[in-house]
Amino acid sequence: MASQPPRRRRLEVEEIGDIAVVNFVDKKILDEQNIQMIGDDLNKLVDELGRRKVLLNFQNVDFMSSAALGKLIWLHKKLNDVQGKLVLCKIAKDILDVFKITKLDKVLKIVPDEQTGLQSF
Amino acid sequence: MCANHVNVEVTVPSDLGEARVLQSRIEDALVANTYTEHDIFAIKLAVEEALVNAMKHGNQLDPDKNVNVSYQITCERFDIRIADEGPGFNPGEVPDPTDPANIERPCGRGLLLIRGFMSDVQYHGRGNVVTMSKIRGEKPADDS
Numbered sequence: 572m573a574s575q576p577p578r579r580r581r582l583e584v585e586e587i588g589d590i591a592v593v594n595f596v597d598k599k600i601l602d603e604q605n606i607q608m609i610g611d612d613l614n615k616l617v618d619e620l621g622r623r624k625v626l627l628n629f630q631n632v633d634f635m636s637s638a639a640l641g642k643l644i645w646l647h648k649k650l651n652d653v654q655g656k657l658v659l660c661k662i663a664k665d666i667l668d669v670f671k672i673t674k675l676d677k678v679l680k681i682v683p684d685e686q687t688g689l690q691s692f
Numbered sequence: 693m694c695a696n697h698v699n700v701e702v703t704v705p706s707d708l709g710e711a712r713v714l715q716s717r718i719e720d721a722l723v724a725n726t727y728t729e730h731d732i733f734a735i736k737l738a739v740e741e742a743l744v745n746a747m748k749h750g751n752q753l754d755p756d757k758n759v760n761v762s763y764q765i766t767c768e769r770f771d772i773r774i775a776d777e778g779p780g781f782n783p784g785e786v787p788d789p790t791d792p793a794n795i796e797r798p799c800g801r802g803l804l805l806i807r808g809f810m811s812d813v814q815y816h817g818r819g820n821v822v823t824m825s826k827i828r829g830e831k832p833a834d835d836s
Contacts (some may be wrong), residue, residue: 636805644796665729672805678795
């Protein structure tokens with residue numbers, strides 16, 4: 572049986588103290604398969620690696636549809652359930668409109684830059 | 693300079709890969725007509741949401757069902773009509789995803805984003821046809 576090719580990495584994770592700083596590799600967070608894999612990787616971060624403070628840095632992301640919002644809400648709830656916290660930073664103006672229109676900017680903690688994000692926990 | 697007016701009608705199968713190809717064509721045409729990055733983002737997002745709705749929720753990704761798309765791009769505006777072969781739906785019955793009772797639900801934000809980013813959105817017939825317009829340079833509804 573042929574072995575499957577290694578799965579392409581979707582996230583870059585850097586540990587700063589007890590905070591996991593996560594950068595997205597892809598510029599577009601669109602198709603469901605991609606979003607599912609991002610969700611799986613974020614799940615591992617919390618469940619397997621025990622991270623409780625997660626800072627998602629969107630500096631590489633220039634396009635995102637509603638399909639990705641579900642994963643962010645799910646991660647926010649998951650971290651809340653274990654007394655953790657999710658913070659989002661460096662979101663481009665147009666993508667910020669996605670959060671404003673859906674009013675998720677009132678639910679999720681969004682800060683302008685990574686430094687502010689690190690100080691938000 | 694804006695001088696490459698576009699008028700296209702195309703029928704594509706219910707394949708999200710086809711949706712990406714179509715979006716790429718629309719984006720190229722918007723760039724050729726010197727639309728701003730902000731307008732292009734808004735149109736791309738609305739077209740993405742509407743095509744996913746048509747293919748996935750309308751046609752249930754049935755490869756035997758198609759999506760008919762016609763769009764026009766002028767210097768002043770973008771207009772698109774997307775029709776699927778599904779049973780349709782009543783947009784008035786879709787729960788408001790900004791309601792505190794629904795805000796943490798993972799789905800249901802596509803229609804809200806389409807309305808937020810486009811100038812005009814209308815559903816027709818049994819709800820399987822949507823027409824959307826974007827007036828060039830218009831700000832999103834909640835842009836504060």
